């Protein structure tokens with residue numbers, strides 16, 4: 001069985017940058033939906049099988065939902081309301097990250113890899129590289145609060161990054 005991970009903070013913890021209603025719908029309905037679909041599609045599989053499923057499945061429905069589950073499970077951990085020391089290495093990529101995030105067409109993700117490259121993935125494709133940080137730029141991640149103002153959503157993200165997690169991922 002696949003399991004929706006609990007958020008490591010409350011829905012309103014990231015206000016005013018990410019609002020509580022968006023967080024609740026994003027986590028419970030969107031991520032929750034990927035997990036439910038995955039359980040419906042693969043009733044005999046579980047978390048331990050995810051890597052193999054992503055590497056070997058040819059069923060696009062399975063890949064979309066497995067990817068959605070993996071990407072969002074990563075994403076929640078990149079966020080925090082605790083004041084932490086930013087990573088200079090990562091902050092130095094901010095302008096390019098923001099530019100690429102803004103220009104990503106359609107639904108997808110932007111990531112910083114362990115070797116400090118900025119990459120994007122479309123839909124719920126899962127990055128193949130080791131990831132230190134990433135941002136969901138699907139409209140469902142920001143539309144309730146920011147509507148078409150993706151720039152403001154991207155800028156807001158930099159106020160609620162879990163830098164301890166980033167540091168750990170860089171090691």
Ligand code: MN
Nearest residue numbers: 030136138141
């Ligand atoms: Mn999402």
